[in-house]
Amino acid sequence: MAKDTAQGAHRFRRTRRDHATEITHDYVEMIAKIEAMHGECRGSDLARQFAVSHVTVTKTVARLKKDGWVQTVPYGPLTLTAKGKRLAKTVRARHETVLAFLKAIGVSEETAEADTEGIEHHVSPETLRCFRRFLKQNKLSN
Amino acid sequence: MAKDTAQGAHRFRRTRRDHATEITHDYVEMIAKIEAMHGECRGSDLARQFAVSHVTVTKTVARLKKDGWVQTVPYGPLTLTAKGKRLAKTVRARHETVLAFLKAIGVSEETAEADTEGIEHHVSPETLRCFRRFLKQNKLSN
DNA sequence: GTACAAATTTAACCGAGGCTAAGTTAATGG
DNA sequence: CCATTAACTTAGCCTCGGTTAAATTTGTAC
Ligand SMILES: [Mn+2]
Ligand SMILES: [Mn+2]
Ligand SMILES: [Mn+2]
Ligand SMILES: [Mn+2]
Numbered sequence: 001m002a003k004d005t006a007q008g009a010h011r012f013r014r015t016r017r018d019h020a021t022e023i024t025h026d027y028v029e030m031i032a033k034i035e036a037m038h039g040e041c042r043g044s045d046l047a048r049q050f051a052v053s054h055v056t057v058t059k060t061v062a063r064l065k066k067d068g069w070v071q072t073v074p075y076g077p078l079t080l081t082a083k084g085k086r087l088a089k090t091v092r093a094r095h096e097t098v099l100a101f102l103k104a105i106g107v108s109e110e111t112a113e114a115d116t117e118g119i120e121h122h123v124s125p126e127t128l129r130c131f132r133r134f135l136k137q138n139k140l141s142n
Numbered sequence: 143m144a145k146d147t148a149q150g151a152h153r154f155r156r157t158r159r160d161h162a163t164e165i166t167h168d169y170v171e172m173i174a175k176i177e178a179m180h181g182e183c184r185g186s187d188l189a190r191q192f193a194v195s196h197v198t199v200t201k202t203v204a205r206l207k208k209d210g211w212v213q214t215v216p217y218g219p220l221t222l223t224a225k226g227k228r229l230a231k232t233v234r235a236r237h238e239t240v241l242a243f244l245k246a247i248g249v250s251e252e253t254a255e256a257d258t259e260g261i262e263h264h265v266s267p268e269t270l271r272c273f274r275r276f277l278k279q280n281k282l283s284n
Numbered sequence: 285g286t287a288c289a290a291a292t293t294t295a296a297c298c299g300a301g302g303c304t305a306a307g308t309t310a311a312t313g314g
Numbered sequence: 315c316c317a318t319t320a321a322c323t324t325a326g327c328c329t330c331g332g333t334t335a336a337a338t339t340t341g342t343a344c
Contacts, residue, residue: 008255009193012168015260016332019161023301026154044321051151056302058323063300075309075322102269105276111268113150118157122260126253127244134247158302165331186291198332200293205330217292217339286344293338300330308323314316 015122022121023060025091026050028069031080032088040077094128095120101131104138157264164263165202167233168192170211173222174230182219236270237262243273246280 030049034041043061047054061078064070069084080088098120102112123131172191176183185203189196203220206212211226222230240262244254265273 004190005193006191009191011256011259012192014256018260020300042321048146049148049151050154051147052301053303054322055304055324060301102272106272107269111266114153114156115264115266115269117153118160118264119261122257122264124253124257127249127257130244130248162330184291185293194331195333196292197294197334202331288343289341291338291340293336295336296334298331298333300332301328302330303328304326306323306325308321310319310321312317312319314318 018121024064024067024069025087025121026117027060027064028080028084028088029091029095031070031078032085032092035080041079042077046078091120094123097128097131097135098123100135104135160263166206166209166211167229167263168259169202169206170222170226170230171233171237173212173220174227174234177222183221184219188220233262236265239270239273239277240265242277246277 027046030046031041034045034049038045043054043057046057046061050057061070061072064084065072068081069087071079071081095116099112099116102115102119103109107115169188172188173183176187176191180187185196185199188199188203192199203212203214206226207214210223211229213221213223237258241254241258244257244261245251249257
């Protein structure tokens with residue numbers, strides 16, 4: 001019994017789980033970034049940055065709010081909750097590490113930025129440690 | 143004008159495009175693998191390997207068929223088209239390279255296998271070349 | 285040849301993440 | 315103060331990738 005799934009099946013489950021949290025991670029990261037740059041973040045900023053419609057942003061933000069990552073005031077700016085700020089910090093750190101790593105092995109700036117946007121969500125803590133170790137060994141820690 | 147999208151927006155578009163082709167890639171890769179191991183591939187094999195229901199497989203296979211990657215006979219095995227076989231080959235090669243690369247920088251077998259399943263879909267040709275170059279330089283080409 | 289088990293298909297549903305169109309609110313210039 | 319514009323919301327639609335339940339086909343054991 002327990003042979004209804006193959007032994008490698010958990011890897012695909014992992015990938016599906018990564019994708020379920022991906023949008024949340026990108027949003028809190030972006031909100032923090034825009035807040036840092038412009039003082040406040042509006043829905044229209046996110047729509048422009050992600051190249052989606054403002055309606056998509058409205059719906060996604062409603063989910064983020066329900067899940068406790070952001071707070072909103074009607075017709076006002078978006079703000080991260082304490083929990084949202086903590087998540088943004090770890091997500092940003094991971095993003096930076098992946099980006100620095102790709103550049104360290106010779107990937108061009110622009111390609112590295114683009115690939116990182118997808119890769120970051122599938123890098124496990126162990127792999128992230130390996131990336132950091134590589135950067136350290138090559139004296140390119142940031 | 144043309145300032146309705148930010149300069150970094152194309153990266154998120156890229157990631158969304160990667161995700162749109164991801165299932166197709168995983169399916170053709172898996173079908174080729176199962177064919178190679180057991181002579182033929184059935185829908186139930188895919189359901190077991192991906193840990194999804196057989197209904198999900200039926201629906202996904204219908205799309206793959208519509209797009210010309212696989213052929214089916216009612217209540218019979220799945221087969222790849224010529225186009226499907228070619229895609230499977232390139233997808234498998236990319237998977238192998240990503241996996242070998244992660245192991246080369248010190249990621250454990252199991253973690254490398256899991257991370258690769260997601261990362262492979264976001265690795266651009268340029269980054270793949272960097273991975274291969276790294277493996278070559280470290281005499282670990284496969 | 286019949287009964288049963290496994291595989292497959294079909295129908296009906298869900299949530300996430302996209303979209304357009306239309307209505308509402310807020311800010312601002314004259 | 316009012317008209318315009320920008321931002322935001324609401325309503326309704328789509329596809330994809332999941333689900334369960336029920337019907338059908340196929341292969342096989344007896
Ligand atoms: Mn991202
Ligand atoms: Mn992905
Ligand atoms: Mn994969
Ligand atoms: Mn793969």
